[in-house]
Amino acid sequence: MSYETTPTTTDVRWPGATSELDPAPDHGETSYTGHGRLAGKRALITGGDSxxxxxxxxxxxxxxxHVVIGHLPEEREDAASTLELVRAEGVTGLGVEVDVRTPAANAALVQQAVAEVGGIDILVANAAYQMAQPGGLEDYSPEQVQRVYETNVFGTLWLxxxxxPHLEAGASIIVTTSIQAYSPSEALLDYASTKAALNNLVxxxxxDLGPDGIRVNAVAPGPIWTPLIPATMPEDKVKSFGQDTPLGRMGQPVELAGAYVFLASDDASYVSGTVIGVTGGKPVF
Structure with missing residues (x-):
């Protein structure tokens, strides 16, 4: 499949919206075909709106x-679009507005998910925050660093x-890390360090959870075209986004879907404690 390689949208207000992006990202709306590999399972995905x-x-x-997504209140419009696509498949789709930075917020999210779908078989810790600071170390405010760590690391742990208590043998936990954990950008110093921490946490x-039959893995995306990119990065970096990969282009969200499906499925029954890189050829080691 051929994709556009150069973003046209270069500047949007955080957290951004899918409708603002040009080219429009491919989430699999028409390109992903399912094969029943997760039939009847119950998934909770943070940052599931876009x-x-x-x-x-x-x-x-x-x-x-069945799918429950967590999302910020500012992301309500994107969440509604995602849930419409989910429900079109004849499964349960629930959206929960949540800021994952506190234990209480994660506890409430989990309680709502369990109440709606009866349990959790797949837990995807995907919510993240970044804000590039190309000026250097002195530009990283305490407020930003705290938010990045609270969202990315603490939020994952609290989740x-x-x-x-709701995960049984056979359950799968999948954490979204990043190529930034292996090849950090100076302008994303705080964000990159959180992703390295998440690799260790996985x-x-x-x-810790293996003896109970619960698998824990990560997916490390490379440069993927999402609202977060033009909302958090300088215009010059957005214009060249992904061009430094061996494949020479940015990736599309749907190009990661297969990795998450594999790790959630019974095909990955003996896979735990690993990181799958979907990076356009950038190494994850």
Missing amino acids: GIGRAVAIAYAREGA VQAAR VNLAG
């Missing part, structure tokens, strides 16, 4: 899973902690 989260939600629904959680 970008990678939307692609995963669509793929899971087309594979037969898994809240969901743990390994430790896999060891």
